[in-house]
Amino acid sequence: MNNIINRKQIADGIHFSFISDSRYKVNRISVNFFSQLSPDAGVNALIPRLLSSSNRSYPERKALNEKKASLYSAKVDFNIGNIGDTQQLELFAVSIDNKYALSDDEDVTGEVVALLSECIFHPVLKDGLFRAEQLEEEKKALIETIEAEFNDKRDYARKRMYETFYEGEPAALNCLGTVEAVKSATAKAVTDAYYGLIESAPIEIFAIGCNDFKEISKRLKKVFGALKRSDIKQVQSLPGVIKDIPTEKIECFPVEQNKMVLGYKTKSSNYCACLVMAMILGGTPSSKLFTVVREKMSLCYYCWAAYGRDKCSMVIDCGVDGENTQKAKEAISAQLTAIAQGEFSEEDIMNAKMSIANTYKSYNDSPASIAGWYLAGIYRNDIKTPENALCDFEKVTKEEIMKQAELMTADTVYIIERHV
Amino acid sequence: MGREIIKSSRVNEEYIRIKHKSGLSVCLYPMKGFNSSYALFGAKYGSVDTTFKTGDDSDYVTVPAGIAHYLEHKLFENEGAPAFDLFSKTGANANAFTSFDKTAYLFSCSQKFDENLEILLKFVQDPYFTDENVEKERGIIEQEIKMYNDSPDWQVLFNGLSALYHNNPVKIDIAGTIQSIAQINKELLYKCYNTFYNLNNMTLCIAGNIDVDKTLEICDKTLKFSEDKGLLSSHVHEPYEIREKEISVKMSCSIPLFTIMFKLFVKESESLENNIFYSILFEIIFGVSGDFYNTHYKSGLINDAFSAGVFNGRGFFAGVVQGESSTPEAVYEKVKETLCRAKEKGISEQSFLNIKKKVYGKQLMMFGSVEAVATAMLEAQFSERILYDTIEITARTTLNDINNALSKLDIENSVISMVKPVDS
Numbered sequence: 001m002n003n004i005i006n007r008k009q010i011a012d013g014i015h016f017s018f019i020s021d022s023r024y025k026v027n028r029i030s031v032n033f034f035s036q037l038s039p040d041a042g043v044n045a046l047i048p049r050l051l052s053s054s055n056r057s058y059p060e061r062k063a064l065n066e067k068k069a070s071l072y073s074a075k076v077d078f079n080i081g082n083i084g085d086t087q088q089l090e091l092f093a094v095s096i097d098n099k100y101a102l103s104d105d106e107d108v109t110g111e112v113v114a115l116l117s118e119c120i121f122h123p124v125l126k127d128g129l130f131r132a133e134q135l136e137e138e139k140k141a142l143i144e145t146i147e148a149e150f151n152d153k154r155d156y157a158r159k160r161m162y163e164t165f166y167e168g169e170p171a172a173l174n175c176l177g178t179v180e181a182v183k184s185a186t187a188k189a190v191t192d193a194y195y196g197l198i199e200s201a202p203i204e205i206f207a208i209g210c211n212d213f214k215e216i217s218k219r220l221k222k223v224f225g226a227l228k229r230s231d232i233k234q235v236q237s238l239p240g241v242i243k244d245i246p247t248e249k250i251e252c253f254p255v256e257q258n259k260m261v262l263g264y265k266t267k268s269s270n271y272c273a274c275l276v277m278a279m280i281l282g283g284t285p286s287s288k289l290f291t292v293v294r295e296k297m298s299l300c301y302y303c304w305a306a307y308g309r310d311k312c313s314m315v316i317d318c319g320v321d322g323e324n325t326q327k328a329k330e331a332i333s334a335q336l337t338a339i340a341q342g343e344f345s346e347e348d349i350m351n352a353k354m355s356i357a358n359t360y361k362s363y364n365d366s367p368a369s370i371a372g373w374y375l376a377g378i379y380r381n382d383i384k385t386p387e388n389a390l391c392d393f394e395k396v397t398k399e400e401i402m403k404q405a406e407l408m409t410a411d412t413v414y415i416i417e418r419h420v
Numbered sequence: 421m422g423r424e425i426i427k428s429s430r431v432n433e434e435y436i437r438i439k440h441k442s443g444l445s446v447c448l449y450p451m452k453g454f455n456s457s458y459a460l461f462g463a464k465y466g467s468v469d470t471t472f473k474t475g476d477d478s479d480y481v482t483v484p485a486g487i488a489h490y491l492e493h494k495l496f497e498n499e500g501a502p503a504f505d506l507f508s509k510t511g512a513n514a515n516a517f518t519s520f521d522k523t524a525y526l527f528s529c530s531q532k533f534d535e536n537l538e539i540l541l542k543f544v545q546d547p548y549f550t551d552e553n554v555e556k557e558r559g560i561i562e563q564e565i566k567m568y569n570d571s572p573d574w575q576v577l578f579n580g581l582s583a584l585y586h587n588n589p590v591k592i593d594i595a596g597t598i599q600s601i602a603q604i605n606k607e608l609l610y611k612c613y614n615t616f617y618n619l620n621n622m623t624l625c626i627a628g629n630i631d632v633d634k635t636l637e638i639c640d641k642t643l644k645f646s647e648d649k650g651l652l653s654s655h656v657h658e659p660y661e662i663r664e665k666e667i668s669v670k671m672s673c674s675i676p677l678f679t680i681m682f683k684l685f686v687k688e689s690e691s692l693e694n695n696i697f698y699s700i701l702f703e704i705i706f707g708v709s710g711d712f713y714n715t716h717y718k719s720g721l722i723n724d725a726f727s728a729g730v731f732n733g734r735g736f737f738a739g740v741v742q743g744e745s746s747t748p749e750a751v752y753e754k755v756k757e758t759l760c761r762a763k764e765k766g767i768s769e770q771s772f773l774n775i776k777k778k779v780y781g782k783q784l785m786m787f788g789s790v791e792a793v794a795t796a797m798l799e800a801q802f803s804e805r806i807l808y809d810t811i812e813i814t815a816r817t818t819l820n821d822i823n824n825a826l827s828k829l830d831i832e833n834s835v836i837s838m839v840k841p842v843d844s
Contacts, residue, residue: 065707
């Protein structure tokens with residue numbers, strides 16, 4: 001089934017979109033705020049934490065959590081992420097539909113939407129500011145989350161690589177902010193940032209589920225439509241700037257296995273060909289990195305490539321023994337060269353396209369994944385159904401793929417090296 | 421080959437279960453309107469099955485740790501094209517996993533389902549192990565083991581299991597160790613394959629966009645008859661008491677991690693009921709709407725990495741509380757104090773009803789995901805249950821069940837495992 005989004009502007013810079021589909025058992029309502037990644041990312045990252053932990057009707061975390069539990073494990077939660085150079089703050093609610101409640105008279109969806117609205121628009125403030133005690137709790141939790149990124153060395157290596165890869169660009173910044181920025185965030189700074197988002201951030205609201213959303217959309221339009229909005233801060237991503245001289249950075253930690261992340265950039269705007277190229281290189285178990293670097297050379301357990309559309313960049317990461325790190329780096333580079341020289345078949349192209357089609361067609365099967373798909377499309381001003389987007393891949397040729405491999409420029413290598 | 425339609429009036433859903441003439445159990449869950457399908461072909465064979473015998477064996481055989489996982493890696497390689505190459509022609513997303521008590525091969529696809537199913541059924545039934553390809557895999561698995569050795573989350577769990585259990589093989593890492601996998605060869609792999617990949621010990625579970633008749637036609641065409649040889653896994657004696665109260669190691673991490681485990685013994689036939697009772701109990705006491713979480717989150721003793729629940733499978737059952745804290749020992753003391761107080765006072769009706777609804781709601785949400793439905797069917801089938809038992813038992817659970825579960829919890833028969841930063 002192909003779900004087409006219904007999107008309407010309901011206030012300056014605020015859009016409401018919905019998909020009503022009886023296949024889903026749940027309803028998912030999300031409110032997404034966009035802002036350019038900046039050194040204040042940590043201040044912004046505190047906002048969804050504060051908003052989702054209490055509101056005026058439920059001023060304490062415990063009371064709010066009890067209310068959510070009583071609504072059949074309803075979630076009122078948040079996600080913080082980035083799309084290219086932009087920070088995305090998502091507050092969302094997920095609940096079962098009323099028809100599945102244990103008794104007939106329960107309006108689970110209505111109550112959950114009311115709870116979400118209350119969290120967003122009626123936080124508990126003291127003297128017009130977020131409460132100091134609550135702010136300190138959330139600052140501590142956020143700092144520990146940022147610090148805990150160090151525990152997963154694969155993920156940590158990628159984040160450290162981005163700092164060098166995108167140096168001087170917003171995408172170099174962690175969407176959760178830095179420990180220092182979070183530590184120094186004052187109640188005034190966080191409250192001002194909150195009002196800033198409400199007043200001038202681009203906001204995308206999604207309602208996806210089995211509900212018809214007639215009543216829900218009326219309610220959401222009423223509350224969001226009443227906002228005073230001005231000076232909407234548009235957001236965008238720019239392609240990553242290619243370094244004149246490639247950089248290599250090594251950090252040493254007491255680990256058993258080296259983690260290596262390689263970053264490439266391109267000036268090409270041919271997204272489809274770049275994605276197909278990255279899939280052939282290292283996007284599937286029949287890719288070159290999997291079949292050669294892992295299966296044939298037995299160097300790695302994981303070795304994958306991913307193409308990022310918003311920054312026109314490709315990232316490859318692997319875990320490898322210390323003495324084999326250079327060998328793996330050369331083998332990875334050799335696979336990219338092989339693609340540039342045309343050492344792949346029409347069948348490889350077909351397989352990569354099939355894999356992309358498989359992923360795209362699955363987006364419709366979950367409210368969260370289809371919301372993510374359309375949100376990215378809206379951000380890029382390129383709104384298409386997954387099925388329509390697939391048509392663009394059909395015409396990608398072998399020559400175009402070779403060209404994209406040739407245009408990929410090695411930019412940054414980051415290695416976590418073992419030291420005992 | 422009778423078709424059994426299994427229905428739930430509570431969630432208004434149904435699926436089909438078939439004992440195929442080959443010996444294989446097949447569960448099919450068509451989901452109208454979905455684009456994708458998710459198929460799991462699983463063997464009731466996991467890392468805990470290291471000592472076993474069949475009707476053909478005179479005595480129990482013990483094999484090196486990590487062999488179920490090694491086998492999973494090797495099955496993708498066939499005499500012709502590797503299974504991954506075949507899947508790549510259809511665009512399916514294929515993978516496999518080995519857990520403590522099962523191994524499963526899977527694909528998800530939104531096109532060419534019939535071809536994908538045929539590939540899955542064929543490659544799992546067609547092992548091809550040579551000295552060379554077994555040797556080649558060793559380097560890859562060594563890297564996988566090293567990757568997990570660098571994971572504080574993984575280490576804190578397995579150290580906890582090794583403190584909790586004396587003999588239960590669940591304490592051994594699923595992938596084994598570099599030393600144990602060094603002993604694995606093609607003969608041992610064939611021995612394990614022939615023992616555990618008997619179709620009578622396996623289940624096929626599929627959910628999503630499928631045509632039942634066509635799917636069964638493919639099963640008829642590709643499944644080879646398996647004679648049931650009466651598989652026996654050896655049951656090790658596990659003492660009641662824990663093995664070691666506390667275990668602490670240092671690793672490269674930012675903040676100490678902890679896993680607290682309560683050793684429990686439940687009858688295998690009542691494992692699902694107990695899983696639900698203890699999940700509700702731990703959610704009431706340690707969940708985000710309880711006093712414990714809110715008091716200690718506020719004081720900074722715990723953070724939002726904190727969670728509690730049940731760790732169970734074939735032959736093992738434990739209550740678990742885990743998270744991050746700069747003083748994990750203090751969390752352990754508070755956890756025990758809280759459980760002692762709960763034992764004295766019992767659980768209140770209101771908190772029970774709230775959490776019961778929460779757990780029920782979570783279970784219901786599963787029916788919107790092809791992956792979750794197929795995975796839960798496999799779990800149910802291997803536990804000799806039906807898929808809807810979980811939600812039915814939850815709906816019927818009483819406060820008395822929860823208080824009974826609490827009374828059986830031996831608070832001191834518990835362990836704490838900690839991973840602390842190297843420079844602490």
